[in-house]
Amino acid sequence: MSEFPKWVTAVPPRPDLNTETRAxxxxxxxxxxxxxxxxxxxxxxxLAGLSGSDRPSVAxxxxxxxxxxxxxxxxxxxxxxxxxxxxMLANFVSGGAAISVLAREQGAALQVIDTGTLLQNPPAGVxxxxxxxxxxxxxxxxxxxAEELFHGLDAGRNAATRAINxxxxxxxxxxxxxxxxxxxxxxxxxxxxGDVAALTGAGTGLNADGxxxxxxxxxxxxxxxxxxxxxxxxxxxxxxxxxxxxxxxxGAAITAAHERVPVLVDGFICSAAMLAAVSTNPALRxxxxxxxxxxxxxxxxxxxxxxxxxxxxxxxxLGEGSGAALALPLLRLACALHNEMATFDSAGxxxxx
Amino acid sequence: MSEFPKWVTAVPPRPDLNTETRAxxxxxxxxxxxxxxxxxxxxxxxLAGLSGSDRPSVAxxxxxxxxxxxxxxxxxxxxxxxxxxxxMLANFVSGGAAISVLAREQGAALQVIDTGTLLQNPPAGVxxxxxxxxxxxxxxxxxxxAEELFHGLDAGRNAATRAINxxxxxxxxxxxxxxxxxxxxxxxxxxxxGDVAALTGAGTGLNADGxxxxxxxxxxxxxxxxxxxxxxxxxxxxxxxxxxxxxxxxGAAITAAHERVPVLVDGFICSAAMLAAVSTNPALRxxxxxxxxxxxxxxxxxxxxxxxxxxxxxxxxLGEGSGAALALPLLRLACALHNEMATFDSAGxxxxx
Numbered sequence: 037m038s039e040f041p042k043w044v045t046a047v048p049p050r051p052d053l054n055t056e057t058r059a060x061x062x063x064x065x066x067x068x069x070x071x072x073x074x075x076x077x078x079x080x081x082x083l084a085g086l087s088g089s090d091r092p093s094v095a096x097x098x099x100x101x102x103x104x105x106x107x108x109x110x111x112x113x114x115x116x117x118x119x120x121x122x123x124m125l126a127n128f129v130s131g132g133a134a135i136s137v138l139a140r141e142q143g144a145a146l147q148v149i150d151t152g153t154l155l156q157n158p159p160a161g162v163x164x165x166x167x168x169x170x171x172x173x174x175x176x177x178x179x180x181x182a183e184e185l186f187h188g189l190d191a192g193r194n195a196a197t198r199a200i201n202x203x204x205x206x207x208x209x210x211x212x213x214x215x216x217x218x219x220x221x222x223x224x225x226x227x228x229x230g231d232v233a234a235l236t237g238a239g240t241g242l243n244a245d246g247x248x249x250x251x252x253x254x255x256x257x258x259x260x261x262x263x264x265x266x267x268x269x270x271x272x273x274x275x276x277x278x279x280x281x282x283x284x285x286x287g288a289a290i291t292a293a294h295e296r297v298p299v300l301v302d303g304f305i306c307s308a309a310m311l312a313a314v315s316t317n318p319a320l321r322x323x324x325x326x327x328x329x330x331x332x333x334x335x336x337x338x339x340x341x342x343x344x345x346x347x348x349x350x351x352x353x354l355g356e357g358s359g360a361a362l363a364l365p366l367l368r369l370a371c372a373l374h375n376e377m378a379t380f381d382s383a384g385x386x387x388x389x
Numbered sequence: 390m391s392e393f394p395k396w397v398t399a400v401p402p403r404p405d406l407n408t409e410t411r412a413x414x415x416x417x418x419x420x421x422x423x424x425x426x427x428x429x430x431x432x433x434x435x436l437a438g439l440s441g442s443d444r445p446s447v448a449x450x451x452x453x454x455x456x457x458x459x460x461x462x463x464x465x466x467x468x469x470x471x472x473x474x475x476x477m478l479a480n481f482v483s484g485g486a487a488i489s490v491l492a493r494e495q496g497a498a499l500q501v502i503d504t505g506t507l508l509q510n511p512p513a514g515v516x517x518x519x520x521x522x523x524x525x526x527x528x529x530x531x532x533x534x535a536e537e538l539f540h541g542l543d544a545g546r547n548a549a550t551r552a553i554n555x556x557x558x559x560x561x562x563x564x565x566x567x568x569x570x571x572x573x574x575x576x577x578x579x580x581x582x583g584d585v586a587a588l589t590g591a592g593t594g595l596n597a598d599g600x601x602x603x604x605x606x607x608x609x610x611x612x613x614x615x616x617x618x619x620x621x622x623x624x625x626x627x628x629x630x631x632x633x634x635x636x637x638x639x640g641a642a643i644t645a646a647h648e649r650v651p652v653l654v655d656g657f658i659c660s661a662a663m664l665a666a667v668s669t670n671p672a673l674r675x676x677x678x679x680x681x682x683x684x685x686x687x688x689x690x691x692x693x694x695x696x697x698x699x700x701x702x703x704x705x706x707l708g709e710g711s712g713a714a715l716a717l718p719l720l721r722l723a724c725a726l727h728n729e730m731a732t733f734d735s736a737g738x739x740x741x742x
Contacts, residue, residue: 074704132731351427365718378485
């Protein structure tokens with residue numbers, strides 16, 4: 037039975053409820069029918085409470101992409117070869133990946149962290165913070181040792197701390213790792229005591245046969261690890277079927293919450309990591325904002341378990357934090373509306389209240 | 390039987406299919422699993438075809454808000470009094486309304502056009518282009534005369550022409566008009582031969598009793614105008630139950646299409662106007678992009694009739710073009726991704742194709 041280090045389970049601060057209340061009152065006075073800005077109103081109110089500011093903003097978003105490789109790819113669960121993980125790291129830092137474009141266009145800082153790819157020498161510009169090259173094949177053995185799990189959590193903490201020291205007021209978490217939808221699916225199935233078939237999707241692009249095979253591999257793995265009966269701890273599950281980058285996502289989110297920095301969560305893999313994190317540290321949930329509903333099959337179930345209502349469903353399934361980065365303008369515009377709109381009184385507009 | 394002037398029914402140009410094909414091919418070469426950027430891929434491809442450019446962009450979006458008042462408010466169909474229409478015009482131009490904030494934050498030009506509010510003297514900064522102050526109460530008579538309908542169409546054409554002469558490469562159409570969900574609902578019900586109750590919503594904030602009353606008023610109006618049996622022309626329907634600002638939306642969209650400028654459509658009222666426009670000029674549909682699904686009850690049916698899949702559903706019901714303006718970042722980011730991402734070849738990333 038593995039356990040998390042204390043900093044992972046330490047309860048983070050609560051949002052500032054007084055500021056949240058003032059923000060809710062202000063929303064009611066803005067020149068619009070009450071509630072007519074829908075989810076953007078709640079978003080502004082939450083960002084006020086999380087930042088403790090009556091004029092919330094997202095001035096310095098930092099995007100952290102954690103990358104790792106997965107031994108489970110030996111079982112033929114992915115449409116792409118593992119080499120792509122490392123190749124994409126170079127693409128991230130040279131500016132050609134989707135997340136690179138989204139970061140640049142929006143003035144967001146981008147940190148790429150190799151937490152466990154197969155690369156011997158990650159490209160210049162990538163932070164290397166790893167203890168191993170890839171995980172073990174979790175169909176046959178534990179994906180991680182306890183030491184590796186702790187190292188991954190620390191890699192996340194280190195990256196989040198760098199970003200926050202650098203002034204980050206929002207963390208966008210993303211990932212890259214061929215094979216990691218298999219790991220995330222196994223993780224979610226173990227934690228949700230769920231039906232593997234209902235949670236397994238196409239990843240980067242499997243066909244129906246590929247998905248069947250992947251489902252079988254994950255089901256067999258859960259049986260092998262005795263994770264098919266519920267009640268396992270998040271630490272145990274991460275160790276048995278997790279990944280280096282998934283551990284890092286957990287560590288980064290927890291660190292952000294402790295530092296009062298909200299986290300904008302991307303798609304399936306990030307949400308699975310947050311499921312593990314929240315299941316071990318429920319107060320983390322307050323600090324998480326959810327960006328989009330991915331087409332990856334199991335995402336909906338994870339979002340439901342986290343009581344999360346993402347902002348949009350654009351049929352995305354890329355990862356890299358790209359869905360979260362696409363939601364960033366909505367956060368910024370929600371804040372601008374909250375801060376800059378006139379009130380009924382100030383504009384001389386008749387209110388019905 | 391009323392008829393549109395020739396410029397309204399003249400067939401606009403088609404999108405550039407060669408550019409669209411090249412854009413589709415480029416999407417397949419970008420460093421991401423095919424299809425993994427979901428609706429953003431199709432958005433970039435469409436914007437390429439509409440702009441005729443291999444590197445589409447939205448550099449100069451112009452927001453046009455058409456405002457008008459509605460005689461049907463005499464029947465108690467709205468939660469707000471008609472004075473609010475004029476009060477909000479002042480708020481639009483002084484920068485305190487939601488759309489003012491959204492325009493400013495995104496560098497979009499904002500044109501506010503009084504096409505028929507009750508105001509005698511619209512505030513400075515508002516274009517006045519009106520032939521009447523408010524429509525007639527369509528429960529008892531035609532909302533518009535033919536001359537008024539034509540004037541409204543022209544007001545839309547004039548505003549679109551000003552924007553396009555000023556360099557607009559995208560028009561965002563919005564509206565303001567207390568009572569105009571009743572007009573739009575009547576319009577949609579007449580054109581879709583639909584169930585009024587299924588199309589009638591809360592507007593700015595009616596309760597259940599208010600919605601029942603509004604449904605009854607609209608149903609009686611359709612019977613009075615013999616619009617309850619299908620087969621009416623869009624021109625007839627606009628004249629009988631339309632509005633000055635709704636005519637202007639039609640005129641502006643048609644003008645944009647003729648000038649090869651795409652239109653980003655806001656919520657319920659704009660979509661109802663586009664339903665009227667497309668039903669009379671089907672080739673217009675190619676030039677329309679749909680932004681969001683409103684909570685206004687009838688929006689879904691109109692979107693279905695237009696075969697439109699909006700980008701998000703954020704529970705919005707404000708109007709003013711605000712939902713469309715909130716979608717603008719997605720258009721711009723879709724273009725940036727299309728233009729700036731590396732290809733598998735250029736980045737040395739393994740492709741599965």
